[in-house]
Amino acid sequence: MSETRVANHSKTVADGRRLWEEALREARLREGNFTTISGAPVKPAYGPGDVDVDYEADLGWPGQFPYTRGVHPSMYRGRLWTMRQFAGFGTSAQTNERFKFLLDHGQTGLSVAFDFPTLMGHDSDAELSLGEVGQVGVAVSSLADMETLMDGIPMDRVSTSMTINGPAPIMLAFYIACGENQGVDPKLLRGTVQNDILKEYQAQHAWLVPAEPALRMITDVMSYCADRVPQWNTISISGYHIREAGSTAAQELAFTLANGFEYVKRGLAAGMDVDTFAPRLSFFFDSHLDFFEEICKFRAARRIWARHLRDEFGAEDPRSWMIRFHTQTAGVSLTAQQPENNIVRTTLEALAGVLGGTQSLHTNSMDETLSLPTEKAVKIALRTQQIIAEESEVAHVADPLGGSYFIEAQTKRLEDEAENYFQEIEKRGGMVACTEAGYVQREIHRAAVAYQRALETGTKRVVGVNCYTEDLDAEPEIDLHRIDPAVEREQHDRLEALRKRRDSDKVRSELDDVREACRSGGNLLERFVSAAHAYCTLGEIAGVLREEFGEYHEPKIL
Amino acid sequence: MPERKIRVLIAKPGLDGHDRGAKTVATVLRDHGMEVIYTGLHQTPSQIAEAAAQEDVDVVGLSILSGAHMSLFPRVRAELAERGLKHVLLTGGGIIPREDMEALEGDGFAKLFGPGTKTDDIAQWIQETMRARWTEEEVEA
Numbered sequence: 001m002s003e004t005r006v007a008n009h010s011k012t013v014a015d016g017r018r019l020w021e022e023a024l025r026e027a028r029l030r031e032g033n034f035t036t037i038s039g040a041p042v043k044p045a046y047g048p049g050d051v052d053v054d055y056e057a058d059l060g061w062p063g064q065f066p067y068t069r070g071v072h073p074s075m076y077r078g079r080l081w082t083m084r085q086f087a088g089f090g091t092s093a094q095t096n097e098r099f100k101f102l103l104d105h106g107q108t109g110l111s112v113a114f115d116f117p118t119l120m121g122h123d124s125d126a127e128l129s130l131g132e133v134g135q136v137g138v139a140v141s142s143l144a145d146m147e148t149l150m151d152g153i154p155m156d157r158v159s160t161s162m163t164i165n166g167p168a169p170i171m172l173a174f175y176i177a178c179g180e181n182q183g184v185d186p187k188l189l190r191g192t193v194q195n196d197i198l199k200e201y202q203a204q205h206a207w208l209v210p211a212e213p214a215l216r217m218i219t220d221v222m223s224y225c226a227d228r229v230p231q232w233n234t235i236s237i238s239g240y241h242i243r244e245a246g247s248t249a250a251q252e253l254a255f256t257l258a259n260g261f262e263y264v265k266r267g268l269a270a271g272m273d274v275d276t277f278a279p280r281l282s283f284f285f286d287s288h289l290d291f292f293e294e295i296c297k298f299r300a301a302r303r304i305w306a307r308h309l310r311d312e313f314g315a316e317d318p319r320s321w322m323i324r325f326h327t328q329t330a331g332v333s334l335t336a337q338q339p340e341n342n343i344v345r346t347t348l349e350a351l352a353g354v355l356g357g358t359q360s361l362h363t364n365s366m367d368e369t370l371s372l373p374t375e376k377a378v379k380i381a382l383r384t385q386q387i388i389a390e391e392s393e394v395a396h397v398a399d400p401l402g403g404s405y406f407i408e409a410q411t412k413r414l415e416d417e418a419e420n421y422f423q424e425i426e427k428r429g430g431m432v433a434c435t436e437a438g439y440v441q442r443e444i445h446r447a448a449v450a451y452q453r454a455l456e457t458g459t460k461r462v463v464g465v466n467c468y469t470e471d472l473d474a475e476p477e478i479d480l481h482r483i484d485p486a487v488e489r490e491q492h493d494r495l496e497a498l499r500k501r502r503d504s505d506k507v508r509s510e511l512d513d514v515r516e517a518c519r520s521g522g523n524l525l526e527r528f529v530s531a532a533h534a535y536c537t538l539g540e541i542a543g544v545l546r547e548e549f550g551e552y553h554e555p556k557i558l
Numbered sequence: 559m560p561e562r563k564i565r566v567l568i569a570k571p572g573l574d575g576h577d578r579g580a581k582t583v584a585t586v587l588r589d590h591g592m593e594v595i596y597t598g599l600h601q602t603p604s605q606i607a608e609a610a611a612q613e614d615v616d617v618v619g620l621s622i623l624s625g626a627h628m629s630l631f632p633r634v635r636a637e638l639a640e641r642g643l644k645h646v647l648l649t650g651g652g653i654i655p656r657e658d659m660e661a662l663e664g665d666g667f668a669k670l671f672g673p674g675t676k677t678d679d680i681a682q683w684i685q686e687t688m689r690a691r692w693t694e695e696e697v698e699a
Binding site (some may be wrong): 116117119120123128129130131132135136200204205208225244245246332335336337369372373425445448449455458462464465480483554556557558 | 629
């Protein structure tokens, strides 16, 4: 474009803008708070002058640095996103059945939800587990449970995501050992273990040991997998829980990426080359109801990560620069009132994830504010993704909203807010210090209270909750999925039988080796795989870690 | 005479890590002038009852989103009773199916709140219930 044409063009635009602004001042506006769901003000329209982006430097084509427009040149023309429904409840046998049901209905990857005892590193028969076994996920107390969970599922062909953090390295060891027992070379295993401990302290709160030993185990996983389980994503750095705990979109973006940078620093400090482990870091974001803000958040995440990895951490492999992420629709946006409406909310959120270029997606079921989802609700949620993929024709074009003045301005706004947080975090001594001092938790809490206030004053409207409400009793009955209390007894019996059947000398010596590695600094994942094969239980291995490293105590923020 | 402040213990029993609701309610109750003690996460029923006794609270509010309410809520109630704290106003909330709420409300829980509840409604309910109790006590005295 020549200089003169640019000048003429801006002159016309400027005139138009002035006229529009005048017309706007005259216009009657309906009452309402014109902000994003995170409270960021938005203008009535966006045009030239609202954005300052350089196409090559700030956007690039899909598959090109800084990947704002997506990580693959062909995006969904090459391959659709992975439809990955998070599932798990009761015993490993029950969850195994649900997995097969989902695979039979066209799901393309597995995603395991564990119960709270497992997430906290307790066996099903521990005293603290009473009443919680199999409730919000499946109970996996040893390799034996993992073998039942994956029974009849070819581990060299399916990819599996495991949402577990504190005891993540132990669970990964069960998975690797299970694969070996199925005759599958660990090199062929594909999947992800969440393993993101920082956001546990900040938001999701299922931890095992304090930050320093936990971070050491994470680098142990990264270095072990680099050679031996090379297709495995060693961390899924997760904003989902930060957002669900109440953060804004910008906070989700900033804290997640700041956690990611911390893991990179730890890997470097452990003597690894950034390009050996950064390509295996994956991400996980929430998709909330603010359609455009979410799309912009995904775009901003790609751009920020690419720039920091290349320019700050010196990564040279383009795979280190690319954020690949999973998305889940926002559980927190669902309402217990008129629950069928949740299908619509989930559809909007799922569409934002797709237009934002996600690599995989979980769509929530409509009944999740009431209990675990029923099979019918789960099927509708999966069908929602299939309708977006097969019927809406949105998957043909990469980053279809790229270049929109509004989208680009908001992407930039989110990037700037995240960069401001990075500076603040640096000033406060980094992400571990910020977490231990409760800074991140306090920021999230403040946003959660502000959102609740907006709901209660009615500035934020939610259908069925504070507008268009119906009498509770007039609501249709909806089937509930309940966990049979027999699950707990069954797990106790299984564990008792296991403890009798295994070689107890072998168990003792494996646990001693774990203890020794805790002290000597040897690779813990290596020890865990070996202990898994001897059928040491989760609680036994985690028990050694607690004894050696101590327990984590949350900072008081209230 | 200054108005007597309502003392509330907000507690998270069990292994459930979802504390957004508990912390939001705690903050709102404080904004309504109550003295609020928050236990933090991962509390056993006996730890909660112990805290209630030590802090000499009028109200205990439990929050659970993990499905373990039918096991943990009655155990907290029993632990409170063991310490002679039957008079404490017992309430709570979370992802709790309506029939479970009804069962618990018939078993020592004054009232339970589900998703979508206004926090101001919780505060108001606590204030009204406690005021009514205190008036009754005065009359009896």
